[in-house]
Amino acid sequence: MYYNLKENCILIEGAARGAIYNLNSGRVYSINRGAIDLLKACQAAAIETLLDIDAEDSKPYLSFLDTLTTKDLGAFYVTLQTEAATRVFPCQQPHLEYIWLELTSTCNNRCLHCYCASSPEVPSGCVSHSRWLELISEAHSAGAHTLQLIGGEPLLYPQWRELVIKARQENYETIEVFTNGTLIDNDCINFFKQHEVSVATTLYAATAAIHDKVTLHPGSFEKTMAAINKILANNIPLRIASILMKVNEHEAENIMKLCSTLGVESTPPDIVRPTGRGDDLDLLPTSYAKPPIKPPFFTDPQSFAKAQKFHGCLAGRLAITASGDVIPCIFARNQICGNIINTPLQTVLAAKPLTTCWQTTKDCIAKCQDCEYRYACPDCRPLAQGTDPQKNWFATPTDCSYNPYTGKWEDVT
Ligand SMILES: C[S@@+](CC[C@H](N)C(=O)[O-])C[C@H]1O[C@@H](n2cnc3c(N)ncnc32)[C@H](O)[C@@H]1O
Ligand code: SF4
Ligand code: SF4
Numbered sequence: 294m295y296y297n298l299k300e301n302c303i304l305i306e307g308a309a310r311g312a313i314y315n316l317n318s319g320r321v322y323s324i325n326r327g328a329i330d331l332l333k334a335c336q337a338a339a340i341e342t343l344l345d346i347d348a349e350d351s352k353p354y355l356s357f358l359d360t361l362t363t364k365d366l367g368a369f370y371v372t373l374q375t376e377a378a379t380r381v382f383p384c385q386q387p388h389l390e391y392i393w394l395e396l397t398s399t400c401n402n403r404c405l406h407c408y409c410a411s412s413p414e415v416p417s418g419c420v421s422h423s424r425w426l427e428l429i430s431e432a433h434s435a436g437a438h439t440l441q442l443i444g445g446e447p448l449l450y451p452q453w454r455e456l457v458i459k460a461r462q463e464n465y466e467t468i469e470v471f472t473n474g475t476l477i478d479n480d481c482i483n484f485f486k487q488h489e490v491s492v493a494t495t496l497y498a499a500t501a502a503i504h505d506k507v508t509l510h511p512g513s514f515e516k517t518m519a520a521i522n523k524i525l526a527n528n529i530p531l532r533i534a535s536i537l538m539k540v541n542e543h544e545a546e547n548i549m550k551l552c553s554t555l556g557v558e559s560t561p562p563d564i565v566r567p568t569g570r571g572d573d574l575d576l577l578p579t580s581y582a583k584p585p586i587k588p589p590f591f592t593d594p595q596s597f598a599k600a601q602k603f604h605g606c607l608a609g610r611l612a613i614t615a616s617g618d619v620i621p622c623i624f625a626r627n628q629i630c631g632n633i634i635n636t637p638l639q640t641v642l643a644a645k646p647l648t649t650c651w652q653t654t655k656d657c658i659a660k661c662q663d664c665e666y667r668y669a670c671p672d673c674r675p676l677a678q679g680t681d682p683q684k685n686w687f688a689t690p691t692d693c694s695y696n697p698y699t700g701k702w703e704d705v706t
């Protein structure tokens with residue numbers, strides 16, 4: 294008899310331990326070195342040649358295999374499953390799917406943490422209107438189906454409506470305007486409805502006193518809330534983001550309650566990322582923290598295949614800043630991959646800087662490359678880079694306490 298993992302159940306080795314990825318259920322199971330060695334031996338030889346079935350000291354091994362069988366991870370086979378050790382999960386070359394256009398760096402707010410350091414004094418940007426229009430076509434031809442107009446404050450870009458109309462003509466599936474909401478009037482609402490635009494906006498608190506302490510714009514909370522109410526009354530799809538820093542760190546629950554009262558999906562607020570004005574230790578909250586990276590990890594066949602060749606979040610995305618720089622994510626301000634003012638988007642897409650970002654897997658990251666969770670664990674490169682004193686793109690995430698060389702979570706006793 295032979296024992297093997299079932300199809301779609303994959304053994305991934307780390308430095309000290311291993312993990313079985315069940316691509317049917319999505320669950321990832323941790324196993325120790327002895328279990329890895331047994332499973333690898335089973336891939337080459339019959340169980341009777343590896344263990345004396347009746348011996349007392351074989352019992353733990355057989356009991357482990359029974360547990361795997363009960364969990365539907367493995368099975369006994371009459372013949373050797375020769376393909377088991379070499380199963381490959383092909384992943385298609387990613388193409389552009391999602392694009393951020395940062396229309397302007399100017400803003401009527403001056404938020405404490407703003408990654409593009411926006412304020413009323415910051416000049417608008419230097420991508421010409423005709424170039425933005427071309428880029429909307431170039432990105433769609435390259436495969437993009439989702440377009441986000443962002444800033445700064447995108448509604449301060451005078452011809453933003455023309456860009457939406459162009460994107461509709463190009464047949465983008467989703468067009469989202471990410472705005473602080475303070476400038477939304479009835480005319481904007483009618484335009485959003487007519488052109489099927491989704492809106493994203495930001496709340497920093499459930500009260501004006503605290504929200505306006507972040508935006509440094511007295512009256513901004515009232516205006517944003519008025520916009521939110523109009524958007525909802527008109528059934529325009531709306532997302533509400535919230536970012537916490539020291540001045541609003543106790544607002545997480547209040548914001549989530551307010552969102553559920555409004556009937557908008559509420560997710561735990563994110564924390565300020567160390568980029569732009571946000572790259573300031575004094576802004577960091579002292580008591581609120583996003584949950585660190587920890588099991589349980591989950592995956593699926595597509596994500597598992599992608600994670601071995603490409604970055605799970607970045608591959609397929611890019612952002613263009615108000616100065617025409619191409620960056621792999623709107624938060625990755627230090628990772629300039631080209632500039633589209635005089636260069637076709639297609640050229641930047643094919644060039645090494647962007648393809649390297651898209652190909653940044655956990656196999657490129659010190660410590661993670663030796664971790665058995667590396668093809669299921671989420672990764673935010675701009676966060677890891679921003680937290681690194683040298684701003685290294687390949688920096689090891691700091692929000693994970695796992696030591697793959699000992700197999701221990703160091704904050705767990
Ligand atoms: C830069 S703004 C542009 C759109 C619009 N002006 C607004 O504030 O909603 C987009 C989002 O990025 C968030 N953001 C800006 N700087 C950030 C940082 N350093 N870390 C995390 N989020 C940040 C803002 O809070 C906002 O939710
Ligand atoms: S976060 Fe948005 S609203 Fe605040 S200053 Fe930056 S661009 Fe303006
Ligand atoms: S962050 Fe790296 S070390 Fe931590 S669990 Fe994920 S892959 Fe493993």
Ligand code: SF4
Nearest residue numbers: 606622624673674675
């Ligand atoms: S998770 Fe990180 S990499 Fe992905 S979009 Fe958000 S900030 Fe960018």
